[in-house]
Amino acid sequence: MPEEHHNKLAFTTKLSQSNLTGRSVVIILLLIIGILSIRARARSTNQSSDTDGVLVVITNSGSTNTPGVTLTVHKDGRGVVTIEGQQTQQKFDKGTFDVSKLEHLLTQINDVSTIPDHACIKSVSFGSTTTITYKGKTSGDLSCLSNQDPKPFQDLATLVRNIYESDHIQKAIW
Numbered sequence: 001m002p003e004e005h006h007n008k009l010a011f012t013t014k015l016s017q018s019n020l021t022g023r024s025v026v027i028i029l030l031l032i033i034g035i036l037s038i039r040a041r042a043r044s045t046n047q048s049s050d051t052d053g054v055l056v057v058i059t060n061s062g063s064t065n066t067p068g069v070t071l072t073v074h075k076d077g078r079g080v081v082t083i084e085g086q087q088t089q090q091k092f093d094k095g096t097f098d099v100s101k102l103e104h105l106l107t108q109i110n111d112v113s114t115i116p117d118h119a120c121i122k123s124v125s126f127g128s129t130t131t132i133t134y135k136g137k138t139s140g141d142l143s144c145l146s147n148q149d150p151k152p153f154q155d156l157a158t159l160v161r162n163i164y165e166s167d168h169i170q171k172a173i174w
Contacts, residue, residue: 055099056106058160061129068128069173071163081172089120090172097163102129105156106134113137115153120144 003015053075062068068084077099079092106112112132117140122128130142142157 006030011117029044055103055134057133059131059133060164063128064125066126067173069164071169073099073102073163073173075099079168081169083173092168096168102159102163103158105152105159107125108152109156111135111137112139112156113141115142115145115156116149117141118144118146118149130157130160130164132156 027048046082055073055075058071058073060069062084066125067086070079070082072082074094077095077097079097081092082092109115111133115132120141120143122143128143132139139156142160145153145157147154
């Protein structure tokens with residue numbers, strides 16, 4: 001009987017070890033897949049940010065009566081409009097947006113986060129906030145600038161408003 005008990009104990013130990021080994025292999029494989037996935041995602045993010053050539057991202061918050069809109073403008077004049085609440089994007093070809101004046105103003109300003117975020121009176125139904133993100137920094141509300149602000153800030157606000165009100169963008173929104 002002790003030998004039979006010993007055999008059962010040995011069998012149970014081998015079974016437990018094999019089960020533990022199987023679980024270990026599964027855990028190790030999951031870890032490897034997770035790490036490879038994270039690395040691949042990081043590589044694709046780095047590559048796309050290096051080759052995208054994004055110049056700016058212009059964001060209009062929208063209002064009660066209009067949807068929020070984000071326009072990504074690339075250095076070659078391409079653009080992508082994303083409308084809040086919609087799954088589709090409107091893409092614009094190279095050269096659609098004249099970026100020369102935009103680049104000039106942005107170079108002059110350099111840090112768009114220095115553009116102040118003044119409080120201004122806005123319509124409850126139609127009031128929105130418009131910002132621009134450049135080199136990882138975001139401006140204050142461009143629609144609240146006044147003639148008291150530096151001229152490059154005012155010129156940028158006018159240029160952004162003209163881009164937003166252009167036929168390209170308006171057709172994409174409506």
